[in-house]
Amino acid sequence: MPLPPITIFWFRRDLRLHDNAGLYHALRSGHPVLPFFIFDRAILDGLDHPYDRRVEFIHSVLTDLQSELAGMGTSLMVKYGNPLEVWKEVLQQYEVTEVYTNHDYEPYAQERDKVIEELLRDKAISFKTYKDQVIFEKKEVLSGQGTPYTVFTPYSRKWKDQLSDFYKGSYPTAKYFHHFYETQPLPVPTLEQLGFKPMGEPFPVRSVREELLQKYHDLRDFPAVPATSRLGIHLRFGTVSIRELVRKAQQHSATFLSELIWRDFYHQILWNFPQVGRGEAFRPEYDRIRWRNKEEEFQKWCEGKTGYPLVDAGMRELNATGFMHNRVRMVTASFMVKHLLIDWRWGEAYFASKLLDYDLASNNGGWQWAAGSGTDAAPYFRIFNPTAQATRFDPQKLYMKQWIPELNSLDYPTPIVDHSFARERCLKVYKEALGKA
Known part of the structure; x- marks a missing residue:
């Protein structure tokens, strides 16, 4: 029997189901959606410690995602290897019509995505990417001369002027969860199979208390005080929504909002001046x-x-x-x-x-x-x-x-x-x- 046509959503720096831009568009594509993640050997082989907690964090998040998806009658597909070779294997297993994902701005990611897009194009498969990990990207915030900002204060001012409900509104992915591809849970490689070992230490929670934000400006510079959000790892791997955090910061802390704007600022610097990434x-x-x-x-x-x-x-x-x-x-x-x-x-x-x-x-x-x-x-x-x-x-x-x-x-x-x-x-x-x- 011919395989049913499906859409694949490729998780990278966006490891969550709620308020995920690329996943939202994938679920509305018209075909059942199979979520996908690759443990990239080009990255993992460069890590020289078997107890790398970032890999442990990703693995724990993927395990949680798998449980959540299994409850909906679908599965997360997780592979380990070179992305190009992994994608060739996947395209032999499934009748893929479209691939959706979110933008990644780092030089290696740009090269990787270019190679995968060419592979998909040769097979008449569209590759669609969306903005998800920042509020404003690339050339969305420009000076009056139409050039990228290289000084934070005027960038921050323009960023705030441009912010509207459109940019900070959530994507209602849950409304379309019934569009996931129906399948039995697929195996997730163990940490040991990836060449790593768990430390078992807890990771920072993925939420920030209102009381902390209200005192953030006054206490954030004192390292002995637990007054910072510790959300860095969650922002890095997309287990929290930047849009949700911006809304919360607007309510409770202008200083915390400024920290989030710094993050956008450095991402647009990396994009507009790629030499810094080299x-x-x-x-x-x-x-x-x-x-x-x-x-x-x-x-x-x-x-x-x-x-x-x-x-x-x-x-x-x-x-x-x-x-x-x-x-x-x-x-x-x-x-x-x-x-x-x-x-x-x-x-x-x-x-x-x-x-x-x-x-x-x-x-x-x-x-x-x-x-x-x-x-x-x-x-x-x-x-x-x-x-x-x-x-x-x-x-x-x-x-x-x-x-x-x-x-x-x-x-x-x-x-x-x-x-x-x-x-x-x-x-x-x-x-x-x-x-x-």
Whole structure:
């Protein structure tokens, strides 16, 4: 018997059934919809630790999705391999008429999608993608001259001016759940089959309390206080809706809304200036800086053994949990780049290997901000004093003591470099590179 024609919805950075743009359009396509996910070997093979919690998180979310879909008489199809080869296999198994998915803006994803679209086109299968992980993308928010913004404040102002119910309204996917393809549950590869092992530690919840948002502006800079949303991993993998979060932020916290706008800002930078995703400085003159790049000092920074407690606490928290408080991220990044004169790309790559919420656009944007080489960056002469930052944002040393049990003992190292000396050295090196001398 001939196979029935179906539509496939390809999950990537949008791992939820509710308020999902591409899934909504797929369910209204006219053919039964089979949800699909690929564990991409090109990505997984580059991870060097069997306990990578991001893979564990994705697997746990997919397991939950499978249970939810099974309750509707359908299934999630999960494959492991090279996307092109996996898609060739799927097209032999099913009579696919259309493929729906949501946009992905990273360079690798762009290349991957181009290859898959060509494969589908050769078989007369349409490939339709939609905006889902941001409110505004690509060239939707432009200056009066019709150019992309490279400074956040005017971008933010224009972003808010353009926001309407149309952009922040949810997609009513549940209304069309009866359009899923009827099938028995399909097997999901185990973590072990993917080459990974579970740690079993809980992940941050995927909701944010109203009380936290109401106090967000006043408390968010203090790392000892549980005053941040911890939603980064959920935004990264799309287990929460950005539209839902924007509506909630508008009700309860202008500061939290601003953080969401920063996320859109960095995504449009990555799209409009793709060189930053290839490791280039947004401001090319900053590539003239003569970095010291001392391996031994970089290792001490990675391990949280610089002798600066706020820096060390942050790095130890990152290594242990995959999370680092945003204020501390700025301090640790600035310290590595400006106190140690280590190329910002080294730190960017280290964060990419450790952060649960790693996102190329935001990670690159944050590191280039710290280095002064990016859009809307901190001026080259702004150099955080990590001791002053600790006094201001962890005055009782609660955060630092939590992560540095040997603090105030002979076992804690002396500072790797004197702050005043490092500051003057940094200014000299930057001035020489930028022609400011």
